[in-house]
Amino acid sequence: MSDITTTTYPTLTLADLFQERLQQVETLLDVQVADEYSSLALALRQLIRAGGKRIRPRLVLLTGSLLGSDPNRLVHLAAAVEMLHTATLIHDDLIDESVLRRGMEALNVQWTPAATVLAGDFAFTRAAELVAAADSTAVMHLFAESMAVMVAGEMRQLLRERGIASREEYYDWISAKTAALFELATGAAALLGRADAKSVDAGRRFGHEIGMAFQIMDDVLDFTGNPVTLGKPVGSDLRQGVVTLPALYYLEAHPDDSALNALIADKRSNEHSLNRLLAAIRESGAIQSALAEAQTFVGRALEVLASLPGRPERFALEEIARAIVERERK
Amino acid sequence: MSDITTTTYPTLTLADLFQERLQQVETLLDVQVADEYSSLALALRQLIRAGGKRIRPRLVLLTGSLLGSDPNRLVHLAAAVEMLHTATLIHDDLIDESVLRRGMEALNVQWTPAATVLAGDFAFTRAAELVAAADSTAVMHLFAESMAVMVAGEMRQLLRERGIASREEYYDWISAKTAALFELATGAAALLGRADAKSVDAGRRFGHEIGMAFQIMDDVLDFTGNPVTLGKPVGSDLRQGVVTLPALYYLEAHPDDSALNALIADKRSNEHSLNRLLAAIRESGAIQSALAEAQTFVGRALEVLASLPGRPERFALEEIARAIVERERK
Numbered sequence: 001m002s003d004i005t006t007t008t009y010p011t012l013t014l015a016d017l018f019q020e021r022l023q024q025v026e027t028l029l030d031v032q033v034a035d036e037y038s039s040l041a042l043a044l045r046q047l048i049r050a051g052g053k054r055i056r057p058r059l060v061l062l063t064g065s066l067l068g069s070d071p072n073r074l075v076h077l078a079a080a081v082e083m084l085h086t087a088t089l090i091h092d093d094l095i096d097e098s099v100l101r102r103g104m105e106a107l108n109v110q111w112t113p114a115a116t117v118l119a120g121d122f123a124f125t126r127a128a129e130l131v132a133a134a135d136s137t138a139v140m141h142l143f144a145e146s147m148a149v150m151v152a153g154e155m156r157q158l159l160r161e162r163g164i165a166s167r168e169e170y171y172d173w174i175s176a177k178t179a180a181l182f183e184l185a186t187g188a189a190a191l192l193g194r195a196d197a198k199s200v201d202a203g204r205r206f207g208h209e210i211g212m213a214f215q216i217m218d219d220v221l222d223f224t225g226n227p228v229t230l231g232k233p234v235g236s237d238l239r240q241g242v243v244t245l246p247a248l249y250y251l252e253a254h255p256d257d258s259a260l261n262a263l264i265a266d267k268r269s270n271e272h273s274l275n276r277l278l279a280a281i282r283e284s285g286a287i288q289s290a291l292a293e294a295q296t297f298v299g300r301a302l303e304v305l306a307s308l309p310g311r312p313e314r315f316a317l318e319e320i321a322r323a324i325v326e327r328e329r330k
Numbered sequence: 331m332s333d334i335t336t337t338t339y340p341t342l343t344l345a346d347l348f349q350e351r352l353q354q355v356e357t358l359l360d361v362q363v364a365d366e367y368s369s370l371a372l373a374l375r376q377l378i379r380a381g382g383k384r385i386r387p388r389l390v391l392l393t394g395s396l397l398g399s400d401p402n403r404l405v406h407l408a409a410a411v412e413m414l415h416t417a418t419l420i421h422d423d424l425i426d427e428s429v430l431r432r433g434m435e436a437l438n439v440q441w442t443p444a445a446t447v448l449a450g451d452f453a454f455t456r457a458a459e460l461v462a463a464a465d466s467t468a469v470m471h472l473f474a475e476s477m478a479v480m481v482a483g484e485m486r487q488l489l490r491e492r493g494i495a496s497r498e499e500y501y502d503w504i505s506a507k508t509a510a511l512f513e514l515a516t517g518a519a520a521l522l523g524r525a526d527a528k529s530v531d532a533g534r535r536f537g538h539e540i541g542m543a544f545q546i547m548d549d550v551l552d553f554t555g556n557p558v559t560l561g562k563p564v565g566s567d568l569r570q571g572v573v574t575l576p577a578l579y580y581l582e583a584h585p586d587d588s589a590l591n592a593l594i595a596d597k598r599s600n601e602h603s604l605n606r607l608l609a610a611i612r613e614s615g616a617i618q619s620a621l622a623e624a625q626t627f628v629g630r631a632l633e634v635l636a637s638l639p640g641r642p643e644r645f646a647l648e649e650i651a652r653a654i655v656e657r658e659r660k
Contacts, residue, residue: 038485038486038489039489040485040489041485091447091448091451094443094444095444095447095448113424113443114424114425114488115485115488115489117421117424117425117447117450118421118425118481118484118488119485120447120451121421121450121481121484122478122481122482122485124451124454124477124481125474125477125478125480125481125482126478128458128473128474128477128478129471129474129475129478131470131474132467132470132471132473132474133471135467136467137462137465137466137467137470140458140461140462140467140470141459141462141463143458143462144455144458144459144461144462145459147454147455147458148452148455148456148458148459151448151451151452151454151455152452152455154448154451155368155370155371155445155448155449155452156368158370158444158445158448159368159369159370159445
């Protein structure tokens with residue numbers, strides 16, 4: 001796979017081409033949390049270093065490069081988006097009392113609530129510094145707007161008196177929770193270039209659509225995934241009273257399911273009926289319907305993408321979009 | 331006082347001149363938290379409406395106007411600084427488990443920790459939106475940098491194993507906690523104009539010096555103030571194990587005071603010895619020494635200010651600086 005001259009897969013070629021820039025992003029992220037020699041900053045650093053596939057920074061680098069944005073500013077933007085992602089994870093884990101994050105104990109398990117609040121705030125300030133370094137007021141606007149959408153979405157979710165009970169509510173929620181950050185990644189990357197308004201809009205929409213697909217797949221995997229790969233038991237969402245797309249499709253087919261209705265009314269699950277409900281959802285057509293919905297979002301993303309220049313970066317973005325709905329098979 | 335033609339006090343004239351812009355700041359602040367029709371956003375709105383003398387927005391408007399900055403951008407910057415101030419108060423009150431804020435129950439008393447975290451985050455995002463509207467990447471940089479200084483200072487304070495035991499530690503702490511935001515207010519306001527680097531630097535230093543004086547006065551008033559005006563009992567800081575300048579001067583004169591040394595070692599006060607210690611500090615020369623120190627900071631601020639243009643705004647800034655150390659007499 002490292003011999004790029006013999007491969008015909010554009011993602012591999014691009015993966016190599018972008019490896020250096022991704023490495024610059026990693027260095028920036030690391031440096032941003034390195035100047036505080038406190039144990040708390042070290043914990044934040046560990047969390048960042050543990051951080052997964054870096055899909056958001058990749059989207060920034062590829063979309064920006066496709067649309068002619070300056071590589072150095074893109075690297076800062078990519079780091080800013082990933083840092084913002086980390087900041088929201090820290091506060092969300094605190095709020096949701098999550099136990100695991102990226103295969104490690106969540107910060108809120110290791111630290112007091114006070115320290116966890118500050119660690120998240122610290123990551124927010126670092127994200128702000130990185131985005132300021134991208135040196136574009138238009139990007140700043142989009143960054144602030146996206147952050148506001150995400151936090152307002154969390155507030156709505158927290159204050160909701162009953163659980164999510166319709167696909168519309170669900171889409172609103174994941175749009176704020178997940179798609180807003182994907183949209184920021186691709187939209188801000190496009191803004192940094194000399195792209196026209198139409199291309200910037202296409203960039204944003206591409207990010208939004210794959211963000212929606214990404215979250216739906218996450219929610220499907222919570223029903224069907226391998227607990228070992230997931231790092232959490234199957235059905236964690238329902239267990240915590242969180243109703244996602246597969247459950248909502250099931251509800252549409254079984255509007256009188258008492259366990260599910262009770263869970264929506266109380267925002268908490270009844271351990272007794274949970275396993276029956278999980279099995280029923282898994283065996284129903286709800287999973288397939290949710291998967292088809294994710295496919296539809298990816299289809300829309302690819303359609304939008306087709307309006308952008310036919311350069312190698314575009315093919316790499318197509319691969320990323322397709323890979324989102326293929327996660328399950330891997 | 332409303333008849334500006336008969337008064338000879340420049341602050342009053344300027345107070346009237348700036349009334350309209352301050353009103354615009356109020357409107358902006360209000361609008362920023364009005365588009366979320368949740369009870370949590372309403373609570374945030376109440377907190378902002380209760381918000382005191384608006385010294386930071388005044389500093390932005392006056393410094394910026396003195397140095398020729400655009401009024402519309404200044405109004406957005408002024409609102410951004412006040413919103414950032416509010417955001418930090420919300421998280422600080424949560425961290426310190428404060429009970430009162432601006433004469434009302436602190437948000438963390440009315441709301442769960444989760445909701446309070448989000449309310450603070452929400453205010454942060456609003457501050458970011460407002461500062462983005464000021465439309466200057468240089469200001470964005472300073473804003474992000476100041477935010478980082480403030481949060482890093484809070485982290486150091488939280489993780490400190492023993493209480494503050496020297497004036498040097500105290501100055502480091504209040505520089506991050508209070509002066510950084512004052513420096514942001516005046517420095518960013520200067521940056522928005524066509525001021526040369528020397529004037530921008532003078533603007534920043536002016537803010538820093540009065541910020542230091544402001545916090546010292548706050549800490550002195552905690553010993554000498556009227557509990558009714560303060561809205562909290564006298565000696566609240568020591569009661570919570572927080573050592574400030576008067577106590578540090580007292581310590582220098584009485585290095586063997588066992589109650590104070592125990593408090594510094596444990597970061598908590600012993601109710602039994604507290605009243606004796608409070609009285610001893612009040613009756614010592616420590617209060618006068620701290621007041622003199624605040625005067626010194628104001629003196630430095632006035633010196634820096636003298637290098638800036640001799641326009642009415644400068645005289646108003648001088649009045650604000652002087653008023654800081656005269657708070658006690660009022």
